[in-house]
Amino acid sequence: MARKVVAGNWKMHGLGSDLPRIEAIASQSAAAGCEVLLCVPATLIERACRVAGPDMAIGGEDCHPKAQGAHTGEVSGAMLADAGASHVILGHSERRADHGETDAIVAQKVEAALEAGLIAIVCLGETLSERDAGATLSVVGRQLVASIPTDAEADRLIIAYEPVWAIGTGRTPTTNEIAEVHAHLRAGLARRFGPEKAADVPLLYGGSVKPNNAAAIFALPEVDGALVGGASLDPVDFGPIITALDPR
Numbered sequence: 001m002a003r004k005v006v007a008g009n010w011k012m013h014g015l016g017s018d019l020p021r022i023e024a025i026a027s028q029s030a031a032a033g034c035e036v037l038l039c040v041p042a043t044l045i046e047r048a049c050r051v052a053g054p055d056m057a058i059g060g061e062d063c064h065p066k067a068q069g070a071h072t073g074e075v076s077g078a079m080l081a082d083a084g085a086s087h088v089i090l091g092h093s094e095r096r097a098d099h100g101e102t103d104a105i106v107a108q109k110v111e112a113a114l115e116a117g118l119i120a121i122v123c124l125g126e127t128l129s130e131r132d133a134g135a136t137l138s139v140v141g142r143q144l145v146a147s148i149p150t151d152a153e154a155d156r157l158i159i160a161y162e163p164v165w166a167i168g169t170g171r172t173p174t175t176n177e178i179a180e181v182h183a184h185l186r187a188g189l190a191r192r193f194g195p196e197k198a199a200d201v202p203l204l205y206g207g208s209v210k211p212n213n214a215a216a217i218f219a220l221p222e223v224d225g226a227l228v229g230g231a232s233l234d235p236v237d238f239g240p241i242i243t244a245l246d247p248r
């Protein structure tokens with residue numbers, strides 16, 4: 001069975017003045033029976049690690065495919081790890097859309113992240129027109145195969161299914177639709193890594209996860225947690241999502 005994970009994605013939010021919120025989320029994590037992880041802008045990683053302490057992991061939100069070089073403004077996986085990050089989000093749909101990241105580029109970034117010792121949270125998901133065209137399963141299946149480099153180890157991966165049209169919109173797929181995609185992704189992982197290793201890869205759902213829908217999503221088969229954007233910014237919203245995954 002895969003470990004249960006709630007991951008926050010702060011996107012382009014977060015200044016030093018927000019560190020008390022990270023500290024508050026970390027203290028909620030201390031009592032949680034699931035893994036809690038907060039992915040923050042690179043500028044905040046080192047300070048976030050300091051306030052989070054041992055109870056919550058801190059991740060980056062992207063990295064360059066190379067470890068170093070003449071790439072002004074870029075941040076490598078090695079730099080994220082050096083700052084204290086243990087994870088990195090890769091292939092988020094905002095990166096795919098805003099920066100033209102293809103599956104091949106995402107795979108290179110995943111390789112670089114694994115090389116740097118990070119756990120890669122690989123994001124995939126269909127657009128609204130792909131869903132309307134009935135292409136969801138073929139799109140996410142293709143992204144899964146093509147975004148994971150050939151030599152990746154299953155135990156260094158987390159997969160996040162994030163329908164593009166559900167991110168930041170307050171809309172979510174039905175629970176049946178989420179379950180269908182997660183079953184498809186689990187089968188794809190099994191073809192790639194074998195059923196045993198595939199079963200241990202956390203499969204997260206992302207896209208408008210809120211305190212009022214988290215429990216229903218977490219109850220679905222093959223859903224091991226969530227990647228949470230907007231609701232991770234405020235401990236008042238993020239706390240109940242963490243509790244929904246681990247209702248002790």
Ligand code: PGA
Nearest residue numbers: 167168207208228229230
């Ligand atoms: P959202 O974002 O929870 O604000 O929809 C999710 C994400 O982009 O990871």
